[in-house]
Amino acid sequence: MASQAYEQILEVQALDLSLTRLRHRRDHHPTRAAIDQIDAQLAVNDAAQSEIGERRHELQRRQKRLDDEVATIAARRNDVDGKLYGGEVTASKDLLALQEEAALLLTRQTEMEDDDLEVMEQIEQVDGEVAELAGERAAVESQRRDLERELADAVAEIDTEIAALEAQRVAAAEPANPDLLERYQGLRDQYDGVPVARLVDGRCDGCHIQLSAVAVDRLSKMADEAVVTCEECGRLLVR
Numbered sequence: 001m002a003s004q005a006y007e008q009i010l011e012v013q014a015l016d017l018s019l020t021r022l023r024h025r026r027d028h029h030p031t032r033a034a035i036d037q038i039d040a041q042l043a044v045n046d047a048a049q050s051e052i053g054e055r056r057h058e059l060q061r062r063q064k065r066l067d068d069e070v071a072t073i074a075a076r077r078n079d080v081d082g083k084l085y086g087g088e089v090t091a092s093k094d095l096l097a098l099q100e101e102a103a104l105l106l107t108r109q110t111e112m113e114d115d116d117l118e119v120m121e122q123i124e125q126v127d128g129e130v131a132e133l134a135g136e137r138a139a140v141e142s143q144r145r146d147l148e149r150e151l152a153d154a155v156a157e158i159d160t161e162i163a164a165l166e167a168q169r170v171a172a173a174e175p176a177n178p179d180l181l182e183r184y185q186g187l188r189d190q191y192d193g194v195p196v197a198r199l200v201d202g203r204c205d206g207c208h209i210q211l212s213a214v215a216v217d218r219l220s221k222m223a224d225e226a227v228v229t230c231e232e233c234g235r236l237l238v239r
C-alpha cells in the first residue's frame with residue numbers, strides 16, 4: 001500500500017500536468033497560426049496598397065505638370081491671337097510669323113492634351129487596382145474577425161476547464177504534506193513536470209533503473225511522510 005502522503009502529491013502532479021497541457025493547447029491553438037497567416041496576407045496587401053498609392057501620386061504630379069503647361073500654352077495662344085486679329089500688327093512678314101507661332105502652339109497644346117488624356121486613363125486603371133486591393137483587404141479582415149471570434153470561443157472553453165482543474169488542484173494540495181509539496185514544487189522544472197515517480201517492483205518508473213535490494217529495503221522502512229528519493233535520478237519516490 002502506497003503512502004497516503006505521496007498519493008496526495010501524485011494527485012497534485014496529475015492535475016498540474018493536465019493544467020500544463022490545457023495551457024499549452026490554449027496558447028498554441030491552431031487558430032492562432034491561421035490568424036498569423038491572415039496578418040501576413042494583410043501585410044502583403046498593405047505593401048501593395050502603399051506601392052500603388054505612390055504610383056497614383058506620381059501620375060497625379062505628371063497630370064498637374066501637363067495641366068500647368070497646357071494653361072501656359074493656352075495663355076500664350078491667346079496673346080498671339082490677340083496680336084493676329086487685333087489690327088496693331090499689319091506687316092505681312094510679322095503676321096506670317098505670328099501665324100506660324102500660333103500653329104506651333106496649337107500643335108504643342110494638342111500633344112500635351114493627348115498626354116494628359118493618357119495619364120488620366122492610367123489613373124483610372126490604378127484606381128481600379130486600388131479598389132481591388134481594398135476589396136481584398138476587407139474580405140481578409142472579415143475572415144480575421146471570424147477567426148478571432150472562433151479563437152475567443154475556444155479559449156473561453158479551455159479557460160473554463162482550467163478554472164475547474166485549478167479548483168481541484170487547490171482542493172488536492174490542501175491536505176497534502178507541506179514539506180513534500182514544497183519539495184515537489186521545487187523539482188517540477190528539473191523533471192519536466194514529473195518529479196514524482198512510483199517504485200514498481202524495485203524499479204523507479206521515472207528513470208527506469210532497478211534499485212538494489214538493500215536500497216529497496218531501506219526505503220521500505222522509512223516513515224510514511226519521509227522525503228524518499230530515487231538514488232539514481234533524484235525523483236521523489238512513491239513506495
Ligand SMILES: [Zn+2]
Pocket residue numbers: 197204205206207208209230231232233234235
Ligand atoms: Zn529514478
